[in-house]
Amino acid sequence: MTTAVGPVARGRGLAARRPLRMNATLAAGLALLGALVLAAVFAPLLTSWDPIEQDLSRSLQDPGNGHLLGTDQLGRDVFARLLYGARTDLRVGALAVLFPFLIGGALGLVAGWRGGWFDLVLMRVVDIVVAIPFFVLVIALVFALGSGTRSIYIAITLVGWVAYARIVRGEVLVAKEQEYALAARASGLPTYRILLRHLLPNVVLQAFVFSMSDIVLSILAIVTLGYLGLGVPQPTPDWGSMIQEGQAFIFTKWYLAAVPGLAVVITGLALALIADGFVHRSGRR
Amino acid sequence: MRYLAYVLRRLVATVPVLFGISLIVFFMIHLVPGDPAKTLLGIRATDKAVAALQKSFGLDKPLWEQYLDFMGRLAHGDLGRSFFYNVDASELVSGRLPATLWLVVSATVLALLISVPLAVLAASRRGSALDQVIRAVPLVGLGMPAFWVGIMLVLVFGLKLRLFPVSGFGDDVAGHLRSIVLPALTVALALTPILIRSLRTSMIAVLDSDYVVTARAKGLTHRRIILSHTLRNAAVSSVTVLGVNVAYLVGSTLVVERVFALPGIGTLMLDSIFNRDFAVVQAVTLVFAVMVVAINLLTDLAHAALDPRVELS
Amino acid sequence: MTALLEVHDLNVEIPLSSGRLHAVRGVSLSASAGQAVGLVGESGSGKSLTLRAVMDLLPVPATITGGTIVVNGVDVSRMSAKQRREHLSSAMAMIFQDSLTALNPTMRVGDQVAEVPVRRLGMSRSSARARATELLDQVGIKDPERRYRAYPHELSGGMRQRICIAIALSAEPGLILADEPTTALDVTIQAQVLGVLARLRRDQGVGLVLVTHDLAVISGTCEHLNVMYGGRIVEDGPTGELIHAPRHPYTAALLRSVPDPDLPVHRLLSIAGAPPDLLEAIPGCAFAPRCPAVIDRCTTEQPPLAPIGRMRASACWRAHDHEHWPPDIAEPAAGEMRA
Numbered sequence: 001m002t003t004a005v006g007p008v009a010r011g012r013g014l015a016a017r018r019p020l021r022m023n024a025t026l027a028a029g030l031a032l033l034g035a036l037v038l039a040a041v042f043a044p045l046l047t048s049w050d051p052i053e054q055d056l057s058r059s060l061q062d063p064g065n066g067h068l069l070g071t072d073q074l075g076r077d078v079f080a081r082l083l084y085g086a087r088t089d090l091r092v093g094a095l096a097v098l099f100p101f102l103i104g105g106a107l108g109l110v111a112g113w114r115g116g117w118f119d120l121v122l123m124r125v126v127d128i129v130v131a132i133p134f135f136v137l138v139i140a141l142v143f144a145l146g147s148g149t150r151s152i153y154i155a156i157t158l159v160g161w162v163a164y165a166r167i168v169r170g171e172v173l174v175a176k177e178q179e180y181a182l183a184a185r186a187s188g189l190p191t192y193r194i195l196l197r198h199l200l201p202n203v204v205l206q207a208f209v210f211s212m213s214d215i216v217l218s219i220l221a222i223v224t225l226g227y228l229g230l231g232v233p234q235p236t237p238d239w240g241s242m243i244q245e246g247q248a249f250i251f252t253k254w255y256l257a258a259v260p261g262l263a264v265v266i267t268g269l270a271l272a273l274i275a276d277g278f279v280h281r282s283g284r285r
Numbered sequence: 286m287r288y289l290a291y292v293l294r295r296l297v298a299t300v301p302v303l304f305g306i307s308l309i310v311f312f313m314i315h316l317v318p319g320d321p322a323k324t325l326l327g328i329r330a331t332d333k334a335v336a337a338l339q340k341s342f343g344l345d346k347p348l349w350e351q352y353l354d355f356m357g358r359l360a361h362g363d364l365g366r367s368f369f370y371n372v373d374a375s376e377l378v379s380g381r382l383p384a385t386l387w388l389v390v391s392a393t394v395l396a397l398l399i400s401v402p403l404a405v406l407a408a409s410r411r412g413s414a415l416d417q418v419i420r421a422v423p424l425v426g427l428g429m430p431a432f433w434v435g436i437m438l439v440l441v442f443g444l445k446l447r448l449f450p451v452s453g454f455g456d457d458v459a460g461h462l463r464s465i466v467l468p469a470l471t472v473a474l475a476l477t478p479i480l481i482r483s484l485r486t487s488m489i490a491v492l493d494s495d496y497v498v499t500a501r502a503k504g505l506t507h508r509r510i511i512l513s514h515t516l517r518n519a520a521v522s523s524v525t526v527l528g529v530n531v532a533y534l535v536g537s538t539l540v541v542e543r544v545f546a547l548p549g550i551g552t553l554m555l556d557s558i559f560n561r562d563f564a565v566v567q568a569v570t571l572v573f574a575v576m577v578v579a580i581n582l583l584t585d586l587a588h589a590a591l592d593p594r595v596e597l598s
Numbered sequence: 599m600t601a602l603l604e605v606h607d608l609n610v611e612i613p614l615s616s617g618r619l620h621a622v623r624g625v626s627l628s629a630s631a632g633q634a635v636g637l638v639g640e641s642g643s644g645k646s647l648t649l650r651a652v653m654d655l656l657p658v659p660a661t662i663t664g665g666t667i668v669v670n671g672v673d674v675s676r677m678s679a680k681q682r683r684e685h686l687s688s689a690m691a692m693i694f695q696d697s698l699t700a701l702n703p704t705m706r707v708g709d710q711v712a713e714v715p716v717r718r719l720g721m722s723r724s725s726a727r728a729r730a731t732e733l734l735d736q737v738g739i740k741d742p743e744r745r746y747r748a749y750p751h752e753l754s755g756g757m758r759q760r761i762c763i764a765i766a767l768s769a770e771p772g773l774i775l776a777d778e779p780t781t782a783l784d785v786t787i788q789a790q791v792l793g794v795l796a797r798l799r800r801d802q803g804v805g806l807v808l809v810t811h812d813l814a815v816i817s818g819t820c821e822h823l824n825v826m827y828g829g830r831i832v833e834d835g836p837t838g839e840l841i842h843a844p845r846h847p848y849t850a851a852l853l854r855s856v857p858d859p860d861l862p863v864h865r866l867l868s869i870a871g872a873p874p875d876l877l878e879a880i881p882g883c884a885f886a887p888r889c890p891a892v893i894d895r896c897t898t899e900q901p902p903l904a905p906i907g908r909m910r911a912s913a914c915w916r917a918h919d920h921e922h923w924p925p926d927i928a929e930p931a932a933g934e935m936r937a
Contacts, residue, residue, distance in 0.1 A: 136573045202703060216427060
C-alpha cells in the first residue's frame, strides 16, 4: 500500500530561495572569515612594516619596540609576515579548490546522469587516486612539476577533483530518480537543460559544503608544502614557511612557530563553522 | 568458507586499483616539464649524469615499452635505483619501513584510545555541556596542521617537561617506544577529530535503535546498555571509519616524520625530493599507496569478521 | 476514434541478484483523446511500471522485454532513444504522486510551467509567460500572476499538484499519464484535483490514464477500468459495470477493501494472503492462492483475458459462473456488513 507522504521539507537545494536564515554557527564562521579576509586585504593599513625587507641588525627581537610580534631571524617583522601570509595562503587555498570543484563536479554530474562505461571508468579512476595519500601525491606531483604556485594549483586539482566527482555523482544518482527529474525527462527537455537547470542546483549544495572543509584541506596542503620547503617560493610570506623557520628557535622564541599555526587553526575553524552552519540550515545532519 | 570466498574476492578487487596506482606512479616522470632528466638533475648536471638517468628510466624508448619495463621490474621487486645513494630503492625503502609502520600502528592505537571514549561519552550524554565541548573538537582540530601540532608537542612535552625524546628513533625496542610517543600522538591528534565526528554519529544511531530501546524497556541500566550493546558497535564503526581514513592517516605520517626526524619512508621521500632522486620518490609513493590498499583490505576483512550483517556475497 | 496510445503485450523485467523479476506480464491497453482509463491494483501489481514503460522512464535496471507501444499510430520501440523521447513527450505528459518531489525545488513554479513552451515549443519568453499564467488560471490557481513567482515549498500540496497538471498541459499533450496523482492529498483536496482533471478532459478533450490503488478515485473519474494483479490485467471493462458486477474474484476482493465513508471508522479491509512472488514462473492464475473461489484448474492453467459480453473481459476460469462464487466476494455489500 502506498502511504501518503507528508510535506516533509525536501527542498534542499542551495538555491531553495528561502530567506537566508542565519544561525549562530554560520554567523560566527562568516564573521571570523570576514575578519581574516579584511586583515589580509588591508594588511598595508594594519602594519607599516614590509614583510620582505630584511634587517639583520634587528633579527630575533622580542615583541614590542614597534614590532607587535617581534622579528624573525632575518629581522623581518613577524606581524607583517603573518598578515601578508594570510594573503598568500587564503588566496591560493581558495583558488586551489575552484578547479577541482568545477572539473570534479562536471565529471560527477555526467557520470551520475549517464551511468554506463563512463561512470564505471571514472569511478575506478577515483578509487585509484583515493588510494594514494593526499599529501604524498600532492608532494610527489609538486616535485615532478617543479615548485611554484602554478604547480601547487595543478597538483591539488589533479588530486582534489575526485572528492567532488564522488559527491556530485552520488547526489545525481539520487536526484535523477526524483520525480522532478523524471518529469523533466518526460517533458522532452534537452539533456543539457535537465542537467544544468534541474539537477545541478539540487545537487550542488553538498559539494559546496564539502568545498568549505576542502579549502581547509588545501590551505593545510599549502602550509605543509611551505613547511617542507616545496611551497610558494621565498621570499613571499607564507604561514608554512614561517612555522618552518620558527621551529629552529622553538627553545627561545616559541611564538615564532606557534602564532602562524594558530592563524591556520583559526582559518580552519571559520570555514568549519560556515560548513556546519550550512548543513544545519539545510536541515541535514 | 563463505568468509574465505569473501577474502578472495576482496583480494581480486584490489588488482585493478594496484594496476592504476602503478600507472599513476609510472606517469609521474612524464609530468616533469621539458627533458625530465635535465630538469630533475638541474642546470649544473653533467651530460653523463643526464644520459645515465635517461637510460635508467628508458626515456628514449616508446611509452608502452617503458611501462612494460617498469612493470617487469616491479614484478621482480625492483623499485628502481637511487642514483644519489647508488643502491636499490627497494633496499632503502625496506630499511626505512619499520619506523613508518611503528608510527602507523601506534598512532592508530592512540587515536582509538582517545576518540572512542570521547565519542561514547558524547553520544550517551547527548546535548550536555560535555557533548558540546566534544563536538567542538573536530571544528578546531580539522584545521590544525599536523606538523605544527608536532612542534607544539615538542615544545610542551619534550622541552618544557622533558618527558620524551623529540627526534630520532632510538636504538632498541625500548628506545623505539619512547621515541614514537610524540610522533604517534601527533598523528593521532590529526585523526581524532575525524574519528570523533563519525563515531559520535554512529553511536547515536545505535542508541536510537530499537534494540537499545528494548534493552531500556527490559530495565537495564544506562551504563549496562552502553557497555554491552554499544561497544561492539563502536568497534565496528571504528574499523569502518579507520578504513575510510587510512589514506589520511598514512599521509600525515609523512610530514610528522619530518618534524621528529624519524627515519621512516616519509623522511626518505622528502630527502629524495631535495636530492632530486626521482626513482626513490617514485618508489616511496608506490609503497605508500600499496600500504593504504593493504590496510584498507585489512579493515574491510576485520569489519566483515566483526559485523555479522555484512553481506559476504 | 483512433487510439492515441496502444500498448500490446507489454513485458517488463527487472534483473536482480536473486533472478529476473517479471514485473509486467503481457499487458495490453489503449487510451484515446477525451477518454479516461483507469489502471488499478495493489502496490507491486505492475501498474506504475506499465506507466513508466509507456513514457520510457523505467527505473534502472528494469527493461522492456517484449511487446509494442504505439503512440499516435507509430511504434516507438523502433525509434532511436532521442526520437522516442521527442515523440513521446509531444504526445503525452506525466504527473506524479508526490507533487513536492515532482517539482524542482530551486525553480519558480511559473518558470517550470513556462519551461517547455520556451525550450521545446519555441515560444518567446514573454508569450510563454502569458501562456503559463493562463494555464495556472485554468487549473484553478487563484491570483496566478502572484503564484507564478512562488517556489514549490511555499505552496500547499493541492496547489502543487495543480502546478504539476499545468506543467503537463504546457506541452499540449493529447494524453496525460497520472501516477497516483491524489494519493498524497487529503480527501477534500483530492476531489478538487480530480475535478480539475475531469474539467480538462471535458473542455479540452485531453485523454487520461490514471494509475491508482484507490478504486474510489477511479470510479468517479474513469469510464474504463483495467484491474491489474501480479503483472497482468485480470479484468477490464466499463467502470460502472465492473464495480457493480465484478467478473474476477480479485476485483471483487478489491472492492471489498475500499473504505466505506459512511462507516463511523474508516476501515480498510485488506485481502488475506500475500501478493505473488514475481521472481517465480506462475503456472496458473496468480490470484489462486488467495482466491476464495479457487478450483483445481486455477493452479495449473493460466486463464487468458477473454471477452465476457460487450466491451468486457476477465481472466478467470469462473467468470461465467459468478453466481456460484462464495457469497462474501460475490456480494461486496454483504461482506462489508459482516466485517
